[in-house]
Amino acid sequence: MPNVMIRRKPDGNLQFYVAKQDMEETVATVEKDTAEEWGGTVELTDGSKWYIDPISPPPVFPTTLRFKRG
């Protein structure tokens, strides 16, 4: 369950940063991304999948969240 910092990149995409692994990846798809909630299964551009229980209301980025491997 790594701590992941989600930030918005200048190009508008979300960046998925895991400090312990020096991993900087772009978020490709988010399962639930609405005005009420954000989360579920998150897929990255490298193909890996991560899971977080949907958060309501959606978090303000940048922020640090705890993800599970999905």
Add this chain to the structure above:
Amino acid sequence: MTNLTREETEALIAEVLEIYPEKAKKDRAKHLTVNDQSVEQSKKCITSNRKSLPGVMTVRGCAYAGSKGVVWGPIKDMIHISHGPVGCGQYSRAGRRNYYVGTTGINTFGTMNFTSDFQEKDIVFGGDKKLSKIMTEIESLFPLAKGISVQSECPIGLIGDDIEAVSKKASKELNKPVVPVRCEGFRGVSQSLGHHIANDAIRDWVLDKRDGDNSFVTTPYDVSIIGDYNIGGDAWSSRTLLEEMGLRVVSQWSGDGTLAEMELTPKVKLNLLHCYRSMNYISRHMEEKYGIPWVEYNFFGPTKIAESLRKIAGYFDDTIKAGAERVIERYKAQYDAVIAKYRPRLEGKRVMLYVGGLRPRHVIGAYEDLGMEVVGTGYEFAHNDDYDRTIKDMGNATLIYDDVTGYEFEEFVKKIKPDLIGSGIKEKYIFQKMGIPFRQMHSWDYSGPYHGYDGFAIFARDMDMTLNNPCWGKMKAPWIKDEAAPAVAAAA
């Protein structure tokens, strides 16, 4: 020698690794790679930030070097106590050439060495009493010091001294910030963890001091230079460019920086990050806590400077964008003249680099502006995110080495035969004796600055001065004519 193809470079790596025992060979193979620009993620081709193998010659430093030497040391109006035995502080004193303005010993303390000089009895009975005594002494001898930081050396962690408690007590008594930094040298695999620990100490003990205090008058153009250590005056030549384009530089981290500047950094609008490796932690923290965006920039060589100035201006309104264009235009004649003068003398020369932090990728642009080519590069203590950034900057089929050992570096150089090597003092004389021109790229070989347009002129001159020095043609003793001559003499 012409450039190697991918297969030749791979063969070279295999050949160099041949000498190691099986286990070591397997481990070292992961740290050496041939660059392939099509690779998106460096973790697929290179392993980094791992413990060096016992028995090989590594040039890495320790966590104390990362904290005291790099991040905290240049903060000029604080006193940094090297807490522990005398050597760590004394042998690294003033080595990094972080320039600063001020009167040393009165209001600035950059080149001085403060140490608690641990003796046997301090190890046996603990050094906390000594530390608190030192703080009182500092207060009476140097009343203008704005704060104190305690940089732990290895024994502090081993004997379990409570420097936090001493610091808190002293901070109350002196009414000055006293920052304990747990940067014992044995932590982590290289100086990189020291940077992280130092960043965390700044986050916990310094950065939030002026939260809720709005007396500082801000402007929409406030920026902060982060991760520029003012080696030979680098931060100054960067700062002039930023100020010329209309920005207000509130703080410099940490070259020529002060404690007050660091406390004010959360008030800026944009953090400009030069050394990503050593200061990305604090930039990310400020982004999350204060909502300050950060942008990486590169002030080596006119191409990259122009690119970076435009990138920075992109975060501001049209006056700054126009300012950036004005600055680029203003220096155009100057850097064109530099290129016109030095490019013909340096064109086509091949360079190998092995440094730390940001330079293995950042200086590539400056060499390319002079028509030179970087054929091999490597970091002492990078992580995978650094290599992600490097892959795009390096040419295809060039060599990349992580935490290269003394033996590997020498063998690579023998085979690749570069025209110039840029690395540190420990490598300098080995390669000079091999007859290869060498520049120290840690301390700019006692020259500098190399950042900014002014720095580029100095950079170009230094590279020319080294490469085209007549001494390289005189490496052979005058009485040794050539290979054939003694044979003829013997036959006669």
